[in-house]
Amino acid sequence: MKKFRIMGLFVGILLLTNCSDYLNVVPDGAATLENAFSNRTNLEKFFYGCYNYLPNYAHPFNYPGHIGGDEIWFDVDNGMGNRSGGRIAQGQQNSNDPYHNYWDGANDGKRMWIGIRDCNIFLENVDQVPDLPEWERTRWKAEVKFLKAYFHFFLLQLYGPIPIMDTNIGVSASPEEVRIYREPVDDVIEYIVTLLDEATKDLPVIIEEMTTETGRATKATALAVKAKALVWAASPLFNGSYVYYRDFKDKRGVQLIANNDDPEVIRARWQRAAVATRNAIDTAHLAGHQLFEFQRGFEVMSDTTALKYTLRGCVTERFTYNREVIWACTNSNNEFQNWCTPKMYTNYPGTAELSATLKIAEMYYTRNGIPIDEDPYWDYETRYETRVDTGTWHKFYIGAGETTAKLNYYREPRFYAHLGFDRGIYELLANSDEEALVIKQRSGEVHGLVFQDCHPSTGYFIKKAVSFRIPTTTTGPTPYRFSIPIIRLPDLYLLYAEALNESLDTPDDEVYRWVDIVRTRAGLDGVLRSWEFSLVPDKPTYKEGMREIIKRERLIELSCEGQRSFDLRRWRDAERYFNEPVRGWDFQGAKLEDYYQTRVYFSNRQFTYKDYLWPLRLSTLMVNANLVQNPGW
């Protein structure tokens, strides 16, 4: 019966393998979402993961504020033209597969809803983490609330009415539960404001650990975002005055954007925005934020050069020196900077193709602090002609004895600080005033068109996006990393002036004061004094004139920082500006007279009322039939 013993062995094996347990191959303790909340270390990762969903401000491919407006142009045949921003700038936005789709997370957009859901998951679970000190729990919660509010605000700026995702819907929810509605713009802004108020009270006034925490939210950050949200609520696009939104209702019959254009109601909106903005400014001052001024070290330089560093450094300098920045996305890297850096290196397979359009160059004031077509002392009619630099006034602006367009002469310091142009000086700390780098970008010249290497597309390099701390002796670009500000002080000052001006019948000294702070720093006289000499001396004295002045000041001060296209949409001015032809100098011209021809690089964009808001993707509307499309799409 030996065989039986062997069989017994087999039966033993069979019995030992208890069926169900045998198939339980996953051991206890495998990672689940609960692990994220098991201790502080894991929670910290989840916490920073919430910050991760901020848009990438420094990437020309990803951030919808850079390319897609009328501010920056690019080489349409060289890659950027096929990216989302380039497509939008060429009038190709569509509802089939929208560009910069931040709703669904497609075409260079992030799915913002994931960020919001993560914030909710964090807030739902943070209280169960055992080893988190109470003060830290409070602060982290406040920061996540802030982020949740900001994500909603970011979507609102693109899409207008959006669903409010205050709590998460379970993964296994029924189809009816997940088909949510878009909420009216005013409700969304009210929600954002409430959430920010909640966050503000627990946020720190200042960041103490600057080496590890700069970039995180403070009271000033939250109040500044709140101010911006309320300014959006008061601005023409959303304040009830836009006729195209008069019948914008969803399937429940809910009016999605206000349609009450009673001037007093709108004035009340502006008053509320003004109070919030002032509160943000005061809090920022209290926290030590102040306008940036370049501090000279051992470098010997002219006051002019130092002023240019001040006006550029307020964007390109890091927080330690630059206390003007209230909030920036520290996760952003150098992509935008690299795309804007001229070809200054021997071995540079880069692109250097992002340039400001001719319109931006014309937008800056003359040296008298007024628009080029309002300055009787500036020759507007002949501005596209060229002349030789003879005087000493341009010593630190234009290469000595060089010839360039008259447009580039006798302009305000911000023009020279923000833009680089042919025969203009491209100041870098590595070069002294005497050996300053002079841009030469006619075709075939060192910074000019070189096939497959360098594609300067209009003739105006965006100096403001390139740090003056980059070295010039390396063979390739070595960018100096900085964070493009999301909000800096002049932004708030000018919002405040705008909100005040809109809430008053005629501008008062307080309105001038805040604009003048920005102008003074830029080396210009105040508004009233500057316009005295202009062709329209009374312009600052009445509301509409002052509105135009504030808008222009804002567009100049915040140019090429990803703000302009948002502002123009908010003001409902985009139709006027975006449909203008894109112009620049002829970068294919090798000779002086060929280069200084204005060329139209793109025209006929056909930006209409519908383009003020992003389209929702068609398939998204199919999946959730309770969502309605934005008007016109």
Place this chain on the structure above:
Amino acid sequence: MVKGYRSEDRSNMYAQFEARQDLDFFLKGLSARALFNINRYSLLPVRRQIVPFFYTLAVTSDPNSYILNPINTDGTDYLDFVPSTKSLESTMYFEGAVSYNNVFAEKHTVSGLLVYTIRELLDGNTDNFQLSLPHRNLGLAGRLTYSYDSRYFLETNFGYNGSERFHSSQRWGFFPSAGAGWIISNEKFMEPVGGIISKLKLKATYGLVGNDAIGRDEDRFYYMSQLNMNDGGRGYDLGDDFGFHSNGISIQRYADPDITWEISRKSNYGLELNLWNSLEIQFDYFRERRSNILQERVSIPTTMGLQVTPRANIGKAKGSGFEMSVDYNKAFTTDLWIVARGNFTYAASKYDVFEEPDYTKVPWRFHVGQKLSQNFGYIAERLFIDDEEVLNSPLQTFGEYGAGDIKYKDINGDMSIDENDQVPVGFPTTPEIIYGFGISAGYKNFDISFFFQGSARSSFWINAGSTAPFIGNRAMLQYYGDSHWTEDNRDLYALWPRLSENAMPNNQVTSTWFMRDGSFLRLKTAEIGYTIPLNFVRKIKMQNVRLYISGNNLAVWAPFKMWDPEMGDNGLAYPLQRVFNFGINIEF
């Protein structure tokens, strides 16, 4: 050029232990057996190689001289070690069975079988937690058959299977099946025609089949969530000088304990017929209804903010078809023999339930009622004549386009060509008909054989993206060069639209423009042989010598001419090879 060495050390250890026990003393016809084996496989490949330096040639003004420009800087002109993938696998298998077999009263045959199996596979080369866990299967299968007088047959089967992939509540599946058969040729009344009809059998089966190999292998455990607890892509940089970085946490799968077996209900009706002992015909008609098909929950809106779209057992599909084969095998004389064989399969399928958005306004987009591998695309009308026509036509929303680009049909008439204008186009991408036939024949010392295979009722699309000329310095296909739209030659039905240096999304969306018929008939193999006469062969002390010439993939007949349709969408990829062999078989 030799660039190095590669050696492989492979070992396979196999130990098996088996026992059988006759249990006649307990019940006549009862026996038991058990089997246990362990298999260990390992592979240790080693590569030592050089990486050459490459140069391009550049001419100089001096015609007798040239310069070399280096292309790569990572060359090693010495032997270097290159890591290769090592492999280590271990499997364990146990099988225990009890079987019973008995004949009662000479005509009643009864048999039964119960098999219990355990299988485990351990893979040592995984780099992720879930794949590193053992793969295990556990099952109990049974069979009970009864036959009467070799004429009537009944059979029932069952499988009771457990899968590690599902939550314990969904883990076990019970899959029974039953069948009946009737061999008519064994009936008495068939005896008169027994010389002609050597076999005639009718059969029918119905049963359930379960499938647990659903989804990708990385998604083994649907009932568990999967997270990346240290995801660099979800991190954040902070600090004045960006000195602080923290990784984030990301979710790669949401837990769903309800995921379970995909089930198909199969029925099969067949006929087997053999005539003159040389012509065998088999015919089967089959139907299948699949349910619990794993599918993405596309009805979940993006506003939910889920990082991945969950899946669930929601899809339902049915299919039917028939399969036929004919075999003819005959030796007419000792010198002349022939073997012929043919097969033909037709199978069609369609979705009964498919989770998709509410397409009631655009019903042509529904997948329900469509075939499983049905493609959806736009209907291309022709190329645009000029820019004026572009302006006067519905807006196409795929990107820049103009004269000479493809003009699509506006199905729903909303003056915009978008997603909603997609309709089912063409046949499914997998052929509905597959067939093959071949003959081998011999006469005296010569033999010849060939085999054809073919497919029909399928469509494929020329990949306009990866064959587009000029993109990435790609050259132009002669076919495109011969037929494309130009300003001077506005051929509205040219093979290729307007040429462009850039990718043209408008011309690359799935449409009928680049849709082609995928059917073909191929001479897959052919062979001619000659066997040298035995009396000659024996003289040189050999048993058998045969010379032959054979070829693979010798010819293809297809409506699509640009390249071999089996290459699919990209004619610039590596083609199927035509192979000729010449050989001698020698037996000593």
